[in-house]
Amino acid sequence: MSNRFHKKQSEVFGSLPLEQIQSLMPAIQRMIADIGDKIVVLDDDPTGTQTVHDVTVLTSWVPQTLIQALEDPSPAVFILTNTRSLTPENAAALNRDLVNNLQKASKQVERGFVLISRSDSTLRGYFPLETDTITETLRVDFDAVLIIPAFMAGGRYTINSVHYVAEGDELVPAAETDFARDAAFGYQASNLRDWVAEKTSGKVMARDVISIVLDEIRQGVDLIEDKLMSLDSHRYCVIDAVTERDLEIVALAALKAEAQGKRFLYRTAASFAAIRAGIRLRPLLTSDEIRLRRKGGGLVVVGSYVPKSSSQLDYLLSHTTIHRIEVNVEQLLNDAAQSNEIERVVTQARLFLEQEQTVVIYTSRQLITGADAQSSLSIGNRVSASLVAITMQLRDAARFIVAKGGITSSDIATKALQVRRAKVIGQIIPGVPVWQLDELSAAPHLTYVVFPGNVGRIEAIADVVQKLEG
Incomplete structure (x- = not known):
C-alpha cells in the first residue's frame, strides 16, 4: 500500500x-x-x-x-x-x-x-x-x-x-x-x-x-x-x-x-x-458495573475477517491460555459436511462452558469470496448462519457472550439469542458496547458484548475477556 x-x-x-x-x-x-x-x-x-x-x-x-x-x-x-x-x-x-x-x-x-x-x-x-x-x-x-x-x-x-x-x-x-x-x-x-x-x-x-x-x-x-x-x-x-x-x-x-x-x-x-440524541459520553464500564447475572462459562465468537479482527484474534490466541476451537469454513460451505462441523464445535465448546471456563470459537482465517458482491454476501450469510446454529446450542451454558463482527453480532443477537429489546449499559472498551438482555430473550439477563470488526487495539479482545472474567 x-x-x-x-x-x-x-x-x-x-x-x-x-x-x-x-x-x-x-x-x-x-x-x-x-x-x-x-x-x-x-x-x-x-x-x-x-x-x-x-x-x-x-x-x-x-x-x-x-x-x-x-x-x-x-x-x-x-x-x-x-x-x-x-x-x-x-x-x-x-x-x-x-x-x-x-x-x-x-x-x-x-x-x-x-x-x-x-x-x-x-x-x-x-x-x-x-x-x-x-x-x-x-x-x-x-x-x-x-x-x-x-x-x-x-x-x-x-x-x-x-x-x-x-x-x-x-x-x-x-x-x-x-x-x-x-x-x-x-x-x-x-x-x-x-x-x-x-x-x-x-x-x-x-x-x-x-x-x-x-x-x-x-x-x-x-x-x-x-x-x-x-x-x-x-x-x-x-x-x-x-x-x-x-x-x-x-x-x-x-x-x-x-x-x-x-x-x-x-x-x-x-x-x-x-x-x-443528547447522550453524553460516560467513562468505560468497570467489571463491577457490568455485573454478570448468570452462571456458566464465557463464549467468544469471532466471525469478522477484517485484518484488525484477525490480528486481535492472533494476539488472544498467542498471549492467553483461553480455550480455542477453529471452525472450518470450507466444511460449512459443503452441504454434506456442514452439520457435522457444527456438531463437532458445539460438543467441544460445551465441555469448557459447563466447567465455567471461557472458550473462543473462530472461523478459519482464509477469506472465501464469490464471483461478485452478491455471491460474497451469500457466502458470508451461510457462515454467519452456522455460527448462529452453534451459539443457539451453547447459549444456556454461557454467562457472557462476545460476538466479533457486525454481521456476526447482529445475527447472533436476533437469531441465536432472539433479542427483541435490550438495554445498552455502556462501553467495555472504547467503541465496544455492552447489552443487557431482557427476560423475553432466549438468554434472559445475558451480558452480550457487540464487538465491531474494525475497532480496537491489537490487545482488544484479550482485554475484553479479562475484564468480563473479573
Whole structure:
C-alpha cells in the first residue's frame, strides 16, 4: 500500500484551529427536550450503539413495538436493521417497511421523529440506497442529507472533506485501507465529495456536494447554522470532525436550523448519532458495573475477517491460555459436511462452558469470496448462519457472550439469542458496547458484548475477556 497520502496525526491535529472548550451538550439537551421529537437511529449493524448508554435497542419494528418506543419519554431509540448483510432489494424493502410502520406509530402517538441512518465509519454500507428509500417512503422534501462518518473512538476523522482512518500515529485516507476493498461495499474515493459522486454513479457531481470544514466549524455555531439554513433541494453535505466538540457544534446548529423549519436526513457514524440524541459520553464500564447475572462459562465468537479482527484474534490466541476451537469454513460451505462441523464445535465448546471456563470459537482465517458482491454476501450469510446454529446450542451454558463482527453480532443477537429489546449499559472498551438482555430473550439477563470488526487495539479482545472474567 502506498503511503504517499498518509499524514502524521500529531502534526495534523497540532495544525488545526483551536477547538471550542465549553461543552454544548446542555444546550443540545434543552433543545431536544423543547422540541420533543424522538431520535430514531436505524442501525445497519449492531455496532451503532458504540457511543451510547442507558438506551434501548430494538430488533423488531412491528407497529406496537414502535408505538411503545415513541411513548417512552427518553430522547432516542436504536433499531437494529442489519441491512448490511442483505441484498440491495431486501435492504430497500426493509427500510420501506420500517419507515411505513414508524409513520403510522408517530401519527397514533402524536409524537414526531428525526431519522438517523447510522452506518459504518469506514464508509461501507448501502448508500445512497437507504437514504433514497427513506426519502421516497416518507415523501418528505429533505433540504439536505448530512453525511458525517467521523467516529472518534475508532480513530475515524474527516479533515477538509477527506476521510481518514488512524493507524497508530498515521492518518490513512479511507480508500487506501482494507475496508475500501470490501467485496460488497468497496470504493475508491477518500474525499467525501468524490465518494458521493462515486456511490451515486455520477448522478450527483462532486462539485455539487456542499462541504462544511473544520476551519468553519471551529468558528462556532452561528456560522454553521447559516450554512445549514442555506441548504435546500435535497443537497448532499459532507461534514468534517475530529473531536466530539466539533460534532456538538454541528448538532446544535442543525437543531437550530430544524427549529426554523429545515428538514435534514442524517447519514452518520456512531459518534454523531449519540450527540444528536443528547447522550453524553460516560467513562468505560468497570467489571463491577457490568455485573454478570448468570452462571456458566464465557463464549467468544469471532466471525469478522477484517485484518484488525484477525490480528486481535492472533494476539488472544498467542498471549492467553483461553480455550480455542477453529471452525472450518470450507466444511460449512459443503452441504454434506456442514452439520457435522457444527456438531463437532458445539460438543467441544460445551465441555469448557459447563466447567465455567471461557472458550473462543473462530472461523478459519482464509477469506472465501464469490464471483461478485452478491455471491460474497451469500457466502458470508451461510457462515454467519452456522455460527448462529452453534451459539443457539451453547447459549444456556454461557454467562457472557462476545460476538466479533457486525454481521456476526447482529445475527447472533436476533437469531441465536432472539433479542427483541435490550438495554445498552455502556462501553467495555472504547467503541465496544455492552447489552443487557431482557427476560423475553432466549438468554434472559445475558451480558452480550457487540464487538465491531474494525475497532480496537491489537490487545482488544484479550482485554475484553479479562475484564468480563473479573
